[in-house]
Amino acid sequence: MRHLHLEKKGIRGLAIAESFTQHSKKSILAGVVMRRDLIIDGFVIGKTTLSGDDATDEILRMYEKLNRPDVSYVLISGVIISLYNIIDIQKLYKKLQIPIIAITYNDSLGIEDALKYHFNDAQSKINEYKKLEERTRIKLDTNFDVYIRNEGCTLSDVQKLLNELTTQGSIPEPVRVAQLLARTILLD
Numbered sequence: 001m002r003h004l005h006l007e008k009k010g011i012r013g014l015a016i017a018e019s020f021t022q023h024s025k026k027s028i029l030a031g032v033v034m035r036r037d038l039i040i041d042g043f044v045i046g047k048t049t050l051s052g053d054d055a056t057d058e059i060l061r062m063y064e065k066l067n068r069p070d071v072s073y074v075l076i077s078g079v080i081i082s083l084y085n086i087i088d089i090q091k092l093y094k095k096l097q098i099p100i101i102a103i104t105y106n107d108s109l110g111i112e113d114a115l116k117y118h119f120n121d122a123q124s125k126i127n128e129y130k131k132l133e134e135r136t137r138i139k140l141d142t143n144f145d146v147y148i149r150n151e152g153c154t155l156s157d158v159q160k161l162l163n164e165l166t167t168q169g170s171i172p173e174p175v176r177v178a179q180l181l182a183r184t185i186l187l188d
Helices: 055-066 089-096 111-118 123-131 155-165 173-187
Strands: 012-019 026-035 040-049 071-077 100-104 136-139 145-151
Touching: 012 040, 012 055, 012 173, 026 055, 026 173, 040 055, 040 173, 055 071, 055 089, 071 089, 071 173, 089 100, 089 145, 100 155, 136 155, 145 155
Parallel strands: 012 071, 071 100
Antiparallel strands: 012 026, 026 040, 100 145, 136 145
16 A cells, blocks of 8 residues: 655645536546646546546546556545536545545535435435545645545645645645546537
């Protein structure tokens, strides 16, 4: 199992973000490999089904497609993406054996009601959602709050890493670039 080695300037992470429209059947996932010093070092693209259950497996496929043993962690924008496609960060950690960090930007309440509204038989999605650990709020050096779930690394390491990757606002630079790439591909 690899750990976050924050003492290394060139530590690389895979940041994943998505983009879709309400009329899409698939969401575009963009992955950006970026070093801690904010140098971009690779890209990977994937797709997930809106309202599906394939997000976790697609992220695993994207990681494997990169074939980059130097990637030391995965940073994901959200745990519930593509209209309630839930990412299982524990499964990602067990399969990849590197730290997994999921970041969101707002405190979300009422997800169970939203799942009931969108799915006829929502209980399995609700059970899957409940498996997710409670999110932890972190105040960044930029004075913005973010909410994280993490596996395979300490909260203090996550906070240090996010502070180094977030140059302004609340969105870490690798995630911001992944979001831009996903949106560009979607609109192409």
